[in-house]
Amino acid sequence: MDQQSAKRESGGKRIEGVMAEIRSRIAARGLVPGSRLPSVRAFAKTMQVSPSTVVEAYERLAGEGLIRSRPGSGFYVSSPLAPLTLSEIGPKLDRAIDPLWVYRQSLEDAPELLKPGCGWLPASWMPQVAIRKALRAISRGEGRVLVDYGTPLGLPQLRQLLSRRMGERGIAAAPDHIILTESGTQAIDLLCRFLIEPGDGVLVDDPCYFNFHALLRAHRANAIGVPMTPSGPDIEAFERAIDEHRPRLYITNSSIHNPTGATCSPVVAHRLLKLAERAGLTIIEDDIFADLEHEPAPRLAAFDGLERVVHIGSFSKTLSASVRCGFIAARADWIEPLTDLKMATSIGGGRLSSELILLLLKDGSYRKHLDALRVRLSRAMDETAARLAPLGITPWIRPQAGMFVWCKLPDGIDAADIAQACLADNVVLAPGNAFSLSQTARGFLRFNVAQSDDPRIFRSLERALKNAARSPGLLTGNR
Amino acid sequence: MDQQSAKRESGGKRIEGVMAEIRSRIAARGLVPGSRLPSVRAFAKTMQVSPSTVVEAYERLAGEGLIRSRPGSGFYVSSPLAPLTLSEIGPKLDRAIDPLWVYRQSLEDAPELLKPGCGWLPASWMPQVAIRKALRAISRGEGRVLVDYGTPLGLPQLRQLLSRRMGERGIAAAPDHIILTESGTQAIDLLCRFLIEPGDGVLVDDPCYFNFHALLRAHRANAIGVPMTPSGPDIEAFERAIDEHRPRLYITNSSIHNPTGATCSPVVAHRLLKLAERAGLTIIEDDIFADLEHEPAPRLAAFDGLERVVHIGSFSKTLSASVRCGFIAARADWIEPLTDLKMATSIGGGRLSSELILLLLKDGSYRKHLDALRVRLSRAMDETAARLAPLGITPWIRPQAGMFVWCKLPDGIDAADIAQACLADNVVLAPGNAFSLSQTARGFLRFNVAQSDDPRIFRSLERALKNAARSPGLLTGNR
Structure with a gap:
């Protein structure tokens, strides 16, 4: 065995030693879900290894899913049963298009937000x-x-x-x-x-x-x-x-x-x-x-x-x-x-x-409420479609009923970019990939027709679409 | 290999064959949780084995927990995640002392029932x-x-x-x-x-x-x-x-x-x-x-x-x-x-x-409701204890507060017998072992002092205790 491979091997053993120690602390519940791992510097001292060994060990454990990294704040023990946000499952998404975040935002009492992306009727439509x-x-x-x-x-x-x-x-x-x-x-x-x-x-x-x-x-x-x-x-x-x-x-x-x-x-x-x-x-x-x-x-x-x-x-x-x-x-x-x-x-x-x-x-x-509601939704469905048409946003189908219309954006436009841009205008959209396991709905948005009667929504969409068409490289980046 | 052991072996193989077939049907979801297994007679015919082979196979599968027997109605596929009633976990209990059954009974709208065993206050005590x-x-x-x-x-x-x-x-x-x-x-x-x-x-x-x-x-x-x-x-x-x-x-x-x-x-x-x-x-x-x-x-x-x-x-x-x-x-x-x-x-x-x-x-x-409630509960606690004392039922401790008093029955009396006897009088009790993982609380009953002001409860208890003391063999049986 030459010197270098011997060194590599002992480096590997040190990394495994650090990993084993963390694993046993988690197993013994000295580190419980959600708790922060010791800092790299401190743990390197404890284990008498170099900081880079600890970094490598932590990253391998993160790769196994046992711990998670939170950018800027270190490593944490994963929760065994908590659902990850979709941003952790799928490709790296930002908050504007993390469906759970969009969902939570829609649920917060934030009257300044317009919510064509949300999943329920306005309070004024309810009986x-x-x-x-x-x-x-x-x-x-x-x-x-x-x-x-x-x-x-x-x-x-x-x-x-x-x-x-x-x-x-x-x-x-x-x-x-x-x-x-x-x-x-x-x-x-x-x-x-x-x-x-x-x-x-x-x-x-x-x-x-x-x-x-x-x-x-x-x-x-x-x-x-x-x-x-x-x-x-x-x-x-x-x-x-x-x-x-x-x-x-x-x-x-x-x-x-x-x-x-x-x-x-x-x-x-x-x-x-x-x-x-x-x-x-x-x-x-x-x-x-x-x-x-x-x-x-x-x-x-x-x-x-x-x-x-x-x-x-x-x-x-x-x-x-x-x-x-x-x-x-x-x-x-x-x-x-x-x-x-x-x-x-x-x-x-x-x-x-x-x-x-x-x-x-x-x-x-x-029953009376439903009768009125169906008519109102049907009208809103037509109105929303009519407002989206000039923007080049077209319904995938005309649903028989309900509050949602699933819409195709102009070719080449990514709904995530549009959602992100509109959020800056306080408009919460529901980008297609939030609903798609295969992440093949990037060209779609879901509109709630009962939440889409404010002209600011369509002005914001128009601006976002124009910008996206103008500088696609800038907005879609290297996603 | 003598003839008899050869026979035993092929019998064992037939049983395993039946077990394997049921296992594969469950795995393939041909048999879903809760569904009834084929009758012994019918399945014996299907598998071309004797009914006793099927019985033995079913019983072994039941022993593994994969299926469950319901007396008088055959075998059913177990539900993987449903909690069993306690009667299936612990020793064989009958309904009167199955805590889930007692619980459900207490929750049913049954005004004829007296419920000293239930876990909440009477509606009239609430604000x-x-x-x-x-x-x-x-x-x-x-x-x-x-x-x-x-x-x-x-x-x-x-x-x-x-x-x-x-x-x-x-x-x-x-x-x-x-x-x-x-x-x-x-x-x-x-x-x-x-x-x-x-x-x-x-x-x-x-x-x-x-x-x-x-x-x-x-x-x-x-x-x-x-x-x-x-x-x-x-x-x-x-x-x-x-x-x-x-x-x-x-x-x-x-x-x-x-x-x-x-x-x-x-x-x-x-x-x-x-x-x-x-x-x-x-x-x-x-x-x-x-x-x-x-x-x-x-x-x-x-x-x-x-x-x-x-x-x-x-x-x-x-x-x-x-x-x-x-x-x-x-x-x-x-x-x-x-x-x-x-x-x-x-x-x-x-x-x-x-x-x-x-x-x-x-x-x-x-706050006002609580102030009055505490006084009322404290009084009811004393009254319940005073009514139980002549029956030889004594509090384990005098709780500082709350609605429950945990009581010891006279020596040798099984709370399950008492619960069963009192149920016949429409009195729902909470026998100790319903609360005990180790089943070491057979001499205890939990009383809800707010639900224990009806004299019929104590008359029923008195009768049950007398009968239990008179013929212990009859009531405790061979439990």
């Missing part, structure tokens, strides 16, 4: 008068409603009503096969806990609601994207993904798909179900936009009879996001273990929220 | 007038409160107020280090997701709140019991458990412990924290009964400064279980990942609930 009336009714009502826990499955009268409403869409779900949850998201989370193990494959649409990515990461599932077409997921790609990955689960919106507005055609629905059956795949049909439809589209849960399909809903998008209430309709034999799981992990299903929703559904005010 | 008033105020208030999502951390004014209230107990938690959740249980669940991996050791008090067992099972953690003493956990047993199991987490109520009513002494608190530090252990201090204390006891989070201790609270037990609101106070660097995790899995933190709680805390009605 406030009816909610005020329902609150007053509850304030005069039975005392137990105000203070007691809900029943394990959730308010029986609301489950009865939900069962009837699903029946109208052809979904046969008895009240006892419905569980109330805090939200649609919590419903899907419960199902993931119940159905999948870390490492299991889960199909999602590409693009899809971006929180599915975060949710699946929290479950350490292996998310697999299936390209979306105007009539549902690309069925050949779906079949290939099944053969290749043997996924356990597919999560989708079969109607008024978020973000594309697509609706699954009967043919695609039928093929999907056949493939799901062959592969033993469970489908979560997240149907939180159902009530915005003009004509009910065919539902997977209706074709399937809740055999392989679990049906999810909530009222956050159509009634109130402040009053938390979602639901699961599932096969009979899953209800008991799902309820146990709900009780163990959240108790869940607030009684006050359920009673409020029940009142609003019962007295007809929700 | 209904104040809640009605707050509901009316909200019905007249800002529209966004009624319909919009909450901010990611949760209502800023409520977090400020919680920060001040914690400050009064010596816990320094800035508003930005507080996250609102749906409930105390959801808070602990989030922390478990963040901090532990399947198989990790988690210390709990023995006895402890029984839902901790279910929650930890849902996380597939290895729960380890530490015996409780009147001044907190047995510190030597705690140390031994640390050395033996290297746990990651300890979940406790350091004051007004559920079910025993014990309060951690300053000496024990100090030793606990020293041991936790040495072992790199995180402590979740679940403090949902804090507001019932007459004099604030020392809090682990106060000694520790939220370094290793996470502080949890909610208003379900003291204000309303219908208005869902819990919170986490944690170290600064955990707030962001915990918030990401909350958003990904539930969005969470309903705005309406938070605003209601804020109003009740702000206008002084909560």
Whole structure:
């Protein structure tokens, strides 16, 4: 062995020694998730090695995912189960296009922001008068409603009503096969806990609601994207993904798909179900936009009879996001273990929220609100499209209903650049890649037509597009 | 090889063949969780083996936990992540003493039931007038409160107020280090997701709140019991458990412990924290009964400064279980990942609930309610003890405050028998072993003093005790 390779080898051993020490501190919980590692200089002294050895050891541990570097502030122990922000998963994105950051911004009370990229209706579009009336009714009502826990499955009268409403869409779900949850998201989370193990494959649409990515990461599932077409997921790609990955689960919106507005055609629905059956795949049909439809589209849960399909809903998008209430309709034999799981992990299903929703559904005010809302959304959809057209921004499809329109930017323009430029004008956009697992939607933006009536949005877009077209090198950089 | 051993071997191979076929069907999701396995007779025909071979194969698979038998209805595929009911974990218990079943019963709207075993106050003890008033105020208030999502951390004014209230107990938690959740249980669940991996050791008090067992099972953690003493956990047993199991987490109520009513002494608190530090252990201090204390006891989070201790609270037990609101106070660097995790899995933190709680805390009605409640509970505690004394049921300790008194039955009497007998009289009791991981609390019952004022409870207890004393063989059977 020559001197140099001997030196290299002992250098390698020193690096491994430093790595082993950090690993054992983490294993012994001397370093807990989120805690900062010793500084390079200090740890070099402790271990009696050179700073560059510590740097190399830390970088290798970061490569393994055991620790994370935060630029300018050192290294930290990774949290085992916390979902990473998308900027850490995919290519390096900046805040303006990190979907979780955009999401959080949209949720902050920041009246100066315009939010064509956000995922819900403006407060003024929601049935406030009816909610005020329902609150007053509850304030005069039975005392137990105000203070007691809900029943394990959730308010029986609301489950009865939900069962009837699903029946109208052809979904046969008895009240006892419905569980109330805090939200649609919590419903899907419960199902993931119940159905999948870390490492299991889960199909999602590409693009899809971006929180599915975060949710699946929290479950350490292996998310697999299936390209979306105007009539549902690309069925050949779906079949290939099944053969290749043997996924356990597919999560989708079969109607008024978020973000594309697509609706699954009967043919695609039928093929999907056949493939799901062959592969033993469970489908979560997240149907939180159902009530915005003009004509009910065919539902997977209706074709399937809740055999392989679990049906999810909530009222956050159509009634109130402040009053938390979602639901699961599932096969009979899953209800008991799902309820146990709900009780163990959240108790869940607030009684006050359920009673409020029940009142609003019962007295007809929700139905009236929906009738007006559909018309208003349809008009806003046309207006938004008309305002975007002169900018060269064109709808991928004209959705049948709903609040989203998925739009193609002029060729060569990167939505991330536009989002970044518009953010400087206090306009929060939703760039396509926030929804795309394969990061193939850089030419798209999702517009919420109910949040797109301010002319400043379009002026900001126009400026950003002009600048992007003028100096593409500057803005797109070497991404 | 003689003929008989050859036969045995081929019998063994046939059993393995059946097992392999079921395993592969489950792996391929032809059999999904909860689905019924083919009947013994039918599958014997399919596999061309004898029914006894199938029975043996099914029983072995059940032994492995892959499938479960339901008496009288065959075998079913196990759910990977659903917590089993305690009757499936521990020794065979019947429904009357399965804590999850008792819990569910208590939650059902069943006015005929008397519930000295339940875990919350009667509706009439809760501040209904104040809640009605707050509901009316909200019905007249800002529209966004009624319909919009909450901010990611949760209502800023409520977090400020919680920060001040914690400050009064010596816990320094800035508003930005507080996250609102749906409930105390959801808070602990989030922390478990963040901090532990399947198989990790988690210390709990023995006895402890029984839902901790279910929650930890849902996380597939290895729960380890530490015996409780009147001044907190047995510190030597705690140390031994640390050395033996290297746990990651300890979940406790350091004051007004559920079910025993014990309060951690300053000496024990100090030793606990020293041991936790040495072992790199995180402590979740679940403090949902804090507001019932007459004099604030020392809090682990106060000694520790939220370094290793996470502080949890909610208003379900003291204000309303219908208005869902819990919170986490944690170290600064955990707030962001915990918030990401909350958003990904539930969005969470309903705005309406938070605003209601804020109003009740702000206008002084909560404080007045608590003052009256403490006196009332203290009186009920004495009355319950006085009614139990003639039956030979004696408090383990006289708790400083709270709604629970942990009582020892006369020697030789099994609480499960008493619970079973009283259930026939529509009296739902909480037998000790429902709270005990080691199943060493068969001589105990937990009484909720606020739910124990009906004379029928004590008449039913008296009868059950007499019968148990008269014919112990009959009731305790061969358990």
